[in-house]
Amino acid sequence: MSILLSLPFLVFFPMVISLLVLSPLFTSNEVVLRRFSKGVFGFHFLYTVLMLVFFNSSTPYAVSINLFGMDWIQSMGIKFSLRTDAVSIILVTLTSFIFFMAAVSSKFSIRKNHKFYYSMLMLLESAILGIFTAGDMFLFFLFWELEMVPAYFLIGGKFMENYEHQEEAKTSAVKFILFTFFGSMFMLLGILLIHYYNFVSNGILSASFADITDSTIPFGIQILIAICLLIGFGVKLPIIPLHTWLPDAHTNAQTPVSMVLAGVLLKTGAYGIYRFNYEMLPQSFKVIAPVLAVLALINIIYTAFVSYAQTDIKRIVAYSSISNMGLILLGLCAVNQIGLSASVFHMVSHGLVTAGLFMIAGIVYLRFKDRDINTLQGVATVMPRLFGFSVLIVLASIGLPLFAPFISEVLTVIGAMNSDISVFIRFSALFSLPLLILSSCYMLKFLHKGFFGTVKDEYLKVNDLSVHEFLVLASLLGGLIIFGLCPNSILGMIN
Amino acid sequence: MINDIFNILLPHFILGGFIILLLVLSMILSPRFYRYARIISAVGISGAIVCLSTVQTEPQYFGFKNSVMADSYTLLFDFVILACGFLITLLSKNLVRRHKRHAYTFFAILLTAIFAAMNIVSANDFLTLLVSVELLGFSTYFLISVSKGYLPKEAGFKYLITSAVSTGIFLFGVSYLYGITGSLNFSAIYEYITENETSFIYAVSAIMIILGLGAKLAVFPFANWVIDVYKGTETTVLAYLSTIPKLAVFGIICRLLVFPLSNSFEIVFVIAVISLITALWANTYAIRENNVKVILACSASANASYVLLTSSLVSVYNLSTVIFYLICYAVMNIGVFAYLNMYGDDKSFDVSAFSGLYHKNHGFTISYAILLIGLAGIPITSGFIAKIYLFTAIANSGLVFVPFLLGLLLLTVIALYYYLKILLPLFQECDKNTSVQKLRTNFSQKFVVAASAIITVLLGICPEMLIELCKFIAYNI
16 A cells, blocks of 8 residues: 555646646646546545555655655755655645635636646645645745745636736735745745754754754754744744735635635645744744744734724635634644644644635625625525525634634643743733634624625526535535544644 | 967867958858858857867866966866857857848857857966956957947947956956065965965955956946946847856856965955845846846846855855856856847837737747746746755855845845746737737747756756766866
C-alpha cells in the first residue's frame, strides 16, 4: 500500500493536469472540461482520504527528490523534500475537499474562460498542497510565492459576462499580490537569517525544518527573525493592520474562488506560524505570544464590529473570517496541547463554515444580482431549501453545540485560559468570549435582513437550489456535523 | 609574444580579424549584399567561441608583460559575452534590413564592442582596462545612434557625455592609486597593498574607480542616462546594451574588489549605500512610467544595484552568487528584448499598446510573461533562484547589512508592481472592434525567445549544475 501513497504525486498531480489543461491540445469544450476537472478534483480528494486513512504518526510520509543525483540546491543545503505530520495531513485533506467543492460549485458562477479557470484552480491547489507538505524552508517559500500567480488570475480574471465588479476585482487582485509579496519579502529575510545563523551556530548547512535548532542562535536575532516571519504570515492570516487586502479580494472574486481563498488560503498563514514560529523557534515564540494574543484579541473584537457594520453579504462573511482567524491565532499563542489542537480543529471547521457561507452568498448573488442586505429581502420565501441550509450553517458559525465550530471555539478559549506563559493570554481568552455574542449579532443580521421579508415581484420565479449546489452545501454541512459529533477524529490525531 | 597570442588571445584575434574583414567589405560591397553581413558576423563569433578552447587557464596565465590575464573566470565571462553576442547577431535581422547601407559597419562595431568587453574582463592593468572601457563606450555610442531621428541621436549623445565624464572620474581614481602605489598593474598594486598600510585616500580612489566603471551599469551618480538612452534605442541594441557591457563591467569590478582593491569596510559601506540609492531611485522612478522601454531601463538599473551591493561584500560564496545572477539575468533580458524586437521597433511602446497580444500570439507571449516574472523573481524561474541565492549572500555578510537587505527586499515589491504593469495588458480582453495584431516573426527571433524562456524555466527547476560551475569558477579566481 505504501508504494501507492506518494507525496510527490499528491502535490504535483494537479500541477501536471493543469499544464495539460492549459495546453492548446486539450479541448476547450465547456462541458467536457467541467466534468474532467470535477473528476480530477474528486480523484485527488479520494487519494488524500486514502493517505489520511493510512497515515501513521510514528512513520509520517517523507520523501526527498534528487535531480541528477544532487539535492535541489546543494550549495545552500536546500533539499526538495516533502513530508507530513498530523497537522499537515489534516490540512491537506481539508484543502483537497474544499477544492473539490469549489470545482463542483463552479458550474453556474464560471461562464467564460473555462480552460484557464480550471487550470489555474489546479495550479493553486498544487501550490497550497506544496505549502502544507514542504519539508524545507526555501521550498515552503517557493510554493508560497508560486501560489500568488494562480491566485492573482483567479481573483482578477474575467470568468463571467457583464460582471459588474470586474474592474474592482482587477484592482483587488493587484492589491492582493502586492500585499502578499510585501509580506513574503519579510518572510524571506527571516528565512535567510535563520538559514545563516543556524549554519553559524550549529554548523549544519541545511534549510530543512528538522535541522534547525534555535537554542544556539542568539536570542536577539531570534526575536528579529520571529518578527520578520510574523509580518509575512500576518499578511496572509491576516493580523489586523495587514488585513485590508482581504475583504476586497474575497468580495470581488467569483464564488468558488472566494470559497477557496477563505477556506484554505488563509490557513496557510496560520500553518506558517505553527511550522516556523511555534515549532522551530519556540523560545522567541514564548516571548512574542502575549503580544500576538493581544493582536488576536483585537482581530476578534474589532472585525466582529466591522462585520456588523457591513451591508454587503460577502463582506460580512469576509470580515467574519478575519475574526475567526484571530481565534485560530489565539489558540496557537496558548502554546499548549489543547490550544494547538483546538487551533487546528478550528482551521478545519472554519474552512467548512466559511466555504458554506460564501457559497450561500454566491447563490443569492447569482439569482438576485444583489448583495446588499438593505435591498435584498424575501429570499426565504422563494428559496426554502437554501434558507434551510443557511440557517444551519449560520447557526454552526455562531457556535451552536452539535456543530464543529462550537467545539473548536470552546476548546480554543479553554486552551488559552490554561496557558501558563503570560497573564495577557488568559486575559485575551477571557475578553474573546464576547465573540460568541458578537458573531451571532452579525450572522443573524445576515440571515434575517437578507432572507426574511417580502420578495420583490420580479424575483418570484427564482429557482431554488440546483443539484450541484445542494450537494455542495449538504457535504459541507455533513462535514460540520460529523466533526461536531466526533471531534476526537481530529483532536486525537494531533495528540 | 607569439606564445601569448596562442595561449590566451586567439579568440580576441579571431574577432579582430573579422572586424577588419567586415570593415573592408563595407567599403567594397554594394548595399544589396547586406544579408551576408549577419552571417559573417555570426561565423566570426562562433569561431571565437570555438577558439576559447585554446585559452590556457590552469594555472592563471599572464601575457604581454602582465597586462592581460586568463583563468577560468575570464573564460566563463568571455563565453557568456560571446554567446550573448551571437544571440544579438541573430536578432539583428530587421535592424540591418532597415539600414542596408550600414549593415557591414554595424556588425563591425558590434564585434568591436564584444572584443572590448572580452578585453575588459581579461585586463590585468589599469591602462588596458582604460583603453578597453573607452573602446566599449565608443562602440556602444555608435550602436545606440545607428538609427535616424531625434531620439536616437539624443540617446547617443547622452551616453557619450556620461561615459566621458565617468571615464574622467575613473582616471582620477586611477591617478590617485598610481600616486599611492607607483604602479598601474593589478598584481603590483595588490602586492603593495598587502605589504603596506593603506590610507584614507586609497579608499577614495577605490570608490572613484568603482563609480567610474559603474556608469556603464547605470549606478547612482551616473544613472540618469539610462532612461533617455533606452527610450531612443532600437530593441536589438538594447538587448546588447543590457547584457554585454554589464557582464564585462561586473566581471572586472568583482575582480578588482577581490584582489587589487582591498576589502575595507569604508569601501563596502559606501558602495552599499550607493547601490541602495540606485535601487530606490530606479524602482520608484518606474512606478509612474508607462513606456515599456523606460520600465525595463529602470529594471536594468535596479538589478545592477542588487548585484553591485553583493559583489562589494567580497567572498567566494558571494562571487558565485553574482556570477549565477548575471548569467540568469542576461538570458532573461535577451529574451525580453527579443520579444520586443518581434513586436517591432516602429510601434508605440506604451504599455497599453501591448494589450491583448496574448490572444493572437499564445506561445511567445507566454514565453515573454515567463521571462518577466523571472525578472520579478517569482518561481518557477531562474530569476527566483538567482534572487534568493543573491540575497543569501547579503544575509551571510553580517548584521550590518540586514537593513540594506530589507531595503532591497521591499524595493522588489515595488519592482513587482511595475513588472505587473507590463505583464497585465498582454492578457487583457479586447473589444470586438479593436483588432489585435499577429506579430510578424522570423525564425531567429522565435528561437531566441523560446530558448531563453526554456532556459529560464529549466534553471528554475534544476539550478544546481550551474551553481556548482559558478562556485568552481569563484574558488579559482
